[in-house]
Structures are given as C-alpha cells and as structure tokens.
Amino acid sequence: MDRTLTIGTRGSDLALWQANFVKDSLAAINIKAELKIIKTQGDRILNLSFDKLEGKGFFTKELEDELLAGTIDLAVHSHKDLPTENPPGLIIAAVSEREDPSELLLILKDCVDVHQKLSLKYGAIVGTSSNRRKAQLLAHRPDLEIQELRGNVPTRIQKLRNESYDAIMIAKAGVSRLGLDLSDLHVETLTPNELIPAPAQGVMAIQIRESDTELFNSLQALNHLHVAEELAIERTVLKLFGGGCHLPLGCYCRKEDGKFQVFTSKADEGDGFPDRLFIETESTEGVPEKIVAKFAKGRKMPQSVFITRELSEHSYFRRAIEKHKINIEARSLIRTVPVINKLDSYILKHIDWVFFSSKNAVEYFFELNPSLPKEVKFGVMGSGSEEMLRRKGYFTAYVGESTDTAEVAADFAELVKGQTVLFPGAEGSLRSIQQGMSADTKVIDLPVYETVLEEDVEASGADVLVFTSPSNVDAYFAENLLDPYQKVVAIGKSTGKKFDEMGVKYALPFSPDEVGLAEAVFGL
Structure with a gap:
C-alpha cells in the first residue's frame, strides 16, 4: 500500500x-x-x-x-x-x-x-x-x-x-x-x-x-481470529439484550482446553442485585440465545433450595436465591470440634507456606494463636477461605479457584517447589492438595479439627439440594434418598465423587464458593 x-x-x-x-x-x-x-x-x-x-x-x-x-x-x-x-x-x-x-x-x-x-x-x-x-x-x-x-x-x-x-x-x-x-x-x-x-x-x-x-x-x-471468536459471543449477548454502556451487563468468554467458558452478569438496574450464569461448551452455536433465555422474565425457577451450610442474612448465596422468591433451607449436617489446644512453636519457625482447604481450617488454626514467621505466605482453596483469612488480618499469595482439587494441587505444587508447607485441616482429610506436592517439597500435616456427622438427618423436600462437602453428603444419605424431581449441586469434584459412586447426576459450579453455587442454581 x-x-x-x-x-x-x-x-x-x-x-x-x-x-x-x-x-x-x-x-x-x-x-x-x-x-x-x-x-x-x-x-x-x-x-x-x-x-x-x-x-x-x-x-x-x-x-x-x-x-x-x-x-x-x-x-x-x-x-x-x-x-x-x-x-x-x-x-x-x-x-x-x-x-x-x-x-x-x-x-x-x-x-x-x-x-x-x-x-x-x-x-x-x-x-x-x-x-x-x-x-x-x-x-x-x-x-x-x-x-x-x-x-x-x-x-x-x-x-x-x-x-x-x-x-x-x-x-x-x-x-x-x-x-x-x-x-x-x-x-x-x-x-x-x-x-x-x-x-x-x-x-x-x-x-x-x-x-x-x-x-x-x-x-x-x-x-487476531481467536479473540474475534470469543468476542462474537460477548457482543451477540449484548446485542440480544439491546444494551449499551448504561446496561448493567457483564459478559466474558474465554477458551480453555478446547472449551468456551462464558461468564455473564446482568442486573435490572445499577443498584439491583445481578444474576450470574456460567456456561462451558465445546461449540459456540446457539450459546448467546441460551444465555439470554436463562435471564428471561418469567422463566421457570425452582421453588425451594436446600443447602448444607448455615447462611447469614447477608450472605451472597441467600440474597441471590431469595431475589427470585425462592425459599431457602440452610442447615449444616456436620459439626466440627477442635482436636488440639497448643502448637509446636519449633515447627512454625521453619515453614514457608500455610495452606488452608476450608474456612474451618483457618478458624481453628488461628484460635491456637500461632506465632508465625514474618515472611510466611498463605495459600487457600476458594474465596470463602480467602475471606476468612482476611478477617484474621492476612492476605493470600495463592488462591485455588478451581472446583478440581487436582488442578489446584498442580498449580500450588509448582509455586512451592522445594519449600516447607504447613497444612492445617481436618483429621482424616482426603489430603488432596498434599498428594500433589513434589518430592522435594516438605509437607507438614496439622489436624486442627474433627468433623462429626449429625445423626437422624431429616430429609429435605426442596427442588434443589446443594452439598458443600463430602461429609455433608455422607450425613444426608446415611438415611435419606433422592426424590426423582430433585436436582443436585456439588460444590467441587471431591463432593461430586460421592454422587458418581451413587450414579446421581449433579451440577458443578465454576468456583467453589457462594457465587459459584448461586450461578449453578441459576443455570439449572
């Protein structure tokens, strides 16, 4: 030219x-x-x-x-x-x-x-x-x-x-x-x-x-053709909603491991609580239309949701579900108790990282008033553990956002290779993250609490059952069965394995937290 x-x-x-x-x-x-x-x-x-x-x-x-x-x-x-x-x-x-x-x-x-x-x-x-x-x-x-x-x-x-x-x-x-x-x-x-x-x-x-x-x-x-392919989804969703700069709409598409992951958030007004949806698909055909249909006024929603977790009045999950006039039954089917009352100060002096797989691990560990090295770093599984750690006044250097503990373990193992990592957690835990560490990484297991299953758990008649841990699955199905009309959401793959063993279909959220669980319920 x-x-x-x-x-x-x-x-x-x-x-x-x-x-x-x-x-x-x-x-x-x-x-x-x-x-x-x-x-x-x-x-x-x-x-x-x-x-x-x-x-x-x-x-x-x-x-x-x-x-x-x-x-x-x-x-x-x-x-x-x-x-x-x-x-x-x-x-x-x-x-x-x-x-x-x-x-x-x-x-x-x-x-x-x-x-x-x-x-x-x-x-x-x-x-x-x-x-x-x-x-x-x-x-x-x-x-x-x-x-x-x-x-x-x-x-x-x-x-x-x-x-x-x-x-x-x-x-x-x-x-x-x-x-x-x-x-x-x-x-x-x-x-x-x-x-x-x-x-x-x-x-x-x-x-x-x-x-x-x-x-x-x-x-x-x-x-860049791969970018144009992803933008075609986002821009078509925007077009179908008839939106511009003022519309409270977020839409993001990315391609991971050959699959398109699409995240959408839409509120009716700027100060309205947004609905969120996550879709993973191998083909983009018809995806924008499917997304818009999920946000349609008057679409059929479940009448009731049961979740195996106590929820505060202001919890994200509660507000996301109750926005649609859906009844929530929230009760944990397990309880936790401490198993130690004192920490070995020598062990704490020689650690480089502390990794928490749950909010309970954070809570029980800091109840022991640990004296930690100034340079120690923290890793967590999910935003719930990250938020609990914040309340204790600490920032995370690593957050595992996947529902697949094997993926989190592989990422974290690369980060901490050759260092010493303390894993406070539940007695008898699956040790999913620890098993992924390389041979030259020193792993220190520290059971700080024990999980006890509640007995005589009452069945729920809710349309959707949301399970937040493998232990809650064990507690519920010790005496109860799933009704044919009920749908199941499992917070992560370790919880999902329990349903695989039972031959029960379930939905898996993108992230193992209340936002991900709300997305999964909305997407059913």
Missing part, C-alpha cells in the same frame, strides 16, 4: 496510546499512517452519567461519521465502546490481542481495611460511572456508597488522589497500557470471574469503510 493512511482517534492518553500502537503495527508491515484527533460526545459532556446521555456510541459516532465522509481511513476504538451494529458502510476489519480484562479497585491507603472483603473500609465511597460495576460491587459489598465518576483514566485516578472518593474502580487494561504508577494506592485486582467485565473489554477494534478491500486485506496481518 503506497498511500499514507489517516487514523482517527479520540484525544485521551489511552486513545492516543491505542492509535499509536496501531500506527506502529502498520509501520511494521510497511504501511505509513498519521493520526487525526476527533472529539466525541462522550469527551465533551462530562457532567452526565452514561444513562443520561441520548443514544449509543458516545465515544465512537464522530469517528464513524468521519470514516463515512472519507476524511479518515480507519478508526481505532476501545472495542467495548462500540455499538453492537456498525453503521451501513462500515466494518470491523481487525481486533487486537486482549489485554487482561480484570478490574482494579484503587483504594486510598487510609481507607484500607484488610478484614473486609475487597480490603475496603465499611461504608466507603466508590467512584464509577458503570452500572455494571455498580451492581456487581454492591452484590459483594452492599454497604458501599457508589458515586458518579467521569473523565479519562489519569483524570479519574487524580480525582481519587484528591480524596474526592475513598476508592475508584477502573479497567486494568487502561492502566497497563499507560504504564501508570499506582504505588501510592492500595490495588485490589478482581479477576474476570470475580467481577465480570464489559463485553470486549481489553480489546482494540480497527474500523474501516466496507468498500476499502485493499485496506481490509492489509489489516488481516493485525487481526
């Missing part, structure tokens, strides 16, 4: 970074380009939230108008800002690799409370202009006060530093691309399955005129 292309872009630091990235990528394939800065409606109107602005494409329309007029040759967008349909005559010619789509919660250091979920003090003021973020944040922390936050990435961060907020939420992709220094702030990273990102978050889109076939062909060198 012998002509010099004109790239249309917004003028923010992030938009210019993205446009220059594309310019440099074009230069690498011997195509010259120059930038033209174009101001959009979203740049001009900063005193209104997105749901108060009229129409769609607040950050894209003016760029598209110039493309259609022929004053620019291509436009570079944050893909998540684009409406789901191109104006007639325009197409997306290429998409970039995906930057990490995680969210960052940036917190003023004097507003940090490590005992609270997300490390944010009770009743904190959080800035975000996104209804999607608002709904998901309040689902985890209903005590927070959410206030409007507009502006480009550096402007928003400066507003936090000026103490206009206690914390703000921002996409990790923008911070990473700009290489911003956040050392004066406390940074909490929320992974895409913890807080589901906007469709196409972290991806750049290159838009051109449909008639410019020469440019289209040249841009295929910059196109």
Whole structure:
C-alpha cells in the first residue's frame, strides 16, 4: 500500500496510546499512517452519567461519521465502546490481542481495611460511572456508597488522589497500557470471574469503510481470529439484550482446553442485585440465545433450595436465591470440634507456606494463636477461605479457584517447589492438595479439627439440594434418598465423587464458593 493512511482517534492518553500502537503495527508491515484527533460526545459532556446521555456510541459516532465522509481511513476504538451494529458502510476489519480484562479497585491507603472483603473500609465511597460495576460491587459489598465518576483514566485516578472518593474502580487494561504508577494506592485486582467485565473489554477494534478491500486485506496481518471468536459471543449477548454502556451487563468468554467458558452478569438496574450464569461448551452455536433465555422474565425457577451450610442474612448465596422468591433451607449436617489446644512453636519457625482447604481450617488454626514467621505466605482453596483469612488480618499469595482439587494441587505444587508447607485441616482429610506436592517439597500435616456427622438427618423436600462437602453428603444419605424431581449441586469434584459412586447426576459450579453455587442454581 503506497498511500499514507489517516487514523482517527479520540484525544485521551489511552486513545492516543491505542492509535499509536496501531500506527506502529502498520509501520511494521510497511504501511505509513498519521493520526487525526476527533472529539466525541462522550469527551465533551462530562457532567452526565452514561444513562443520561441520548443514544449509543458516545465515544465512537464522530469517528464513524468521519470514516463515512472519507476524511479518515480507519478508526481505532476501545472495542467495548462500540455499538453492537456498525453503521451501513462500515466494518470491523481487525481486533487486537486482549489485554487482561480484570478490574482494579484503587483504594486510598487510609481507607484500607484488610478484614473486609475487597480490603475496603465499611461504608466507603466508590467512584464509577458503570452500572455494571455498580451492581456487581454492591452484590459483594452492599454497604458501599457508589458515586458518579467521569473523565479519562489519569483524570479519574487524580480525582481519587484528591480524596474526592475513598476508592475508584477502573479497567486494568487502561492502566497497563499507560504504564501508570499506582504505588501510592492500595490495588485490589478482581479477576474476570470475580467481577465480570464489559463485553470486549481489553480489546482494540480497527474500523474501516466496507468498500476499502485493499485496506481490509492489509489489516488481516493485525487481526487476531481467536479473540474475534470469543468476542462474537460477548457482543451477540449484548446485542440480544439491546444494551449499551448504561446496561448493567457483564459478559466474558474465554477458551480453555478446547472449551468456551462464558461468564455473564446482568442486573435490572445499577443498584439491583445481578444474576450470574456460567456456561462451558465445546461449540459456540446457539450459546448467546441460551444465555439470554436463562435471564428471561418469567422463566421457570425452582421453588425451594436446600443447602448444607448455615447462611447469614447477608450472605451472597441467600440474597441471590431469595431475589427470585425462592425459599431457602440452610442447615449444616456436620459439626466440627477442635482436636488440639497448643502448637509446636519449633515447627512454625521453619515453614514457608500455610495452606488452608476450608474456612474451618483457618478458624481453628488461628484460635491456637500461632506465632508465625514474618515472611510466611498463605495459600487457600476458594474465596470463602480467602475471606476468612482476611478477617484474621492476612492476605493470600495463592488462591485455588478451581472446583478440581487436582488442578489446584498442580498449580500450588509448582509455586512451592522445594519449600516447607504447613497444612492445617481436618483429621482424616482426603489430603488432596498434599498428594500433589513434589518430592522435594516438605509437607507438614496439622489436624486442627474433627468433623462429626449429625445423626437422624431429616430429609429435605426442596427442588434443589446443594452439598458443600463430602461429609455433608455422607450425613444426608446415611438415611435419606433422592426424590426423582430433585436436582443436585456439588460444590467441587471431591463432593461430586460421592454422587458418581451413587450414579446421581449433579451440577458443578465454576468456583467453589457462594457465587459459584448461586450461578449453578441459576443455570439449572
């Protein structure tokens, strides 16, 4: 291509970074380009939230108008800002690799409370202009006060530093691309399955005129087909919901081991409790329609759910289920008792890691008032154990998020190879994580509690039975049978093995926590 292309872009630091990235990528394939800065409606109107602005494409329309007029040759967008349909005559010619789509919660250091979920003090003021973020944040922390936050990435961060907020939420992709220094702030990273990102978050889109076939062909060198395949799911879900920037919708698709994993979160309003759904499939055909059908008004839901765990009034699972007027029966079928009352101080002096497989292990271990080395690190199985550890004032260096303990064991074994790991836990536990450690890793088992099965367990007539441990399965089915209409959810594969032995079908959540369990029930 012998002509010099004109790239249309917004003028923010992030938009210019993205446009220059594309310019440099074009230069690498011997195509010259120059930038033209174009101001959009979203740049001009900063005193209104997105749901108060009229129409769609607040950050894209003016760029598209110039493309259609022929004053620019291509436009570079944050893909998540684009409406789901191109104006007639325009197409997306290429998409970039995906930057990490995680969210960052940036917190003023004097507003940090490590005992609270997300490390944010009770009743904190959080800035975000996104209804999607608002709904998901309040689902985890209903005590927070959410206030409007507009502006480009550096402007928003400066507003936090000026103490206009206690914390703000921002996409990790923008911070990473700009290489911003956040050392004066406390940074909490929320992974895409913890807080589901906007469709196409972290991806750049290159838009051109449909008639410019020469440019289209040249841009295929910059196109990432595997990303486009994943985005097709996310963007179709957004389109079917008829949404834009203001819709409290998160949708994220990724391909793992040949299967597509799709996470969706949707609330009716920004301060409404969102429903969440997880789907794993080998084929993408019909997946967006299936997702939208699960969120349909009036869809058939179970009338009652039984879970083998005591639930607080404010627990995530309880609020997610009771939102749909579903009755909850919550009772543990086991009880735990301590088995030791003193720790060997010599052992504690020589450990590098402590790994907890359950909240009970955390609770009983710290009741012994352990004197730990300052450099000791903590690993946990699941977010429930992580949250319990936070309440004790400690952060985790590793969180096993899979329901498959073998996968967690393999990941953790690689991390702690050649070190000494203490495993506080239940007496007679399955030792699933310990068995995965390499031969040069020293494993120290420390039984701190014992599990006792309750006797004469009463059967539940609930439509859905949720089992949170193998011991609860043993306790329930010692004297009870499953009714034909009842469906089962098992928190993880070790619990699921009990049902495999009985020949009972069950649903397995993506994550072994209350969020994952609620997703599994919603997906039945």
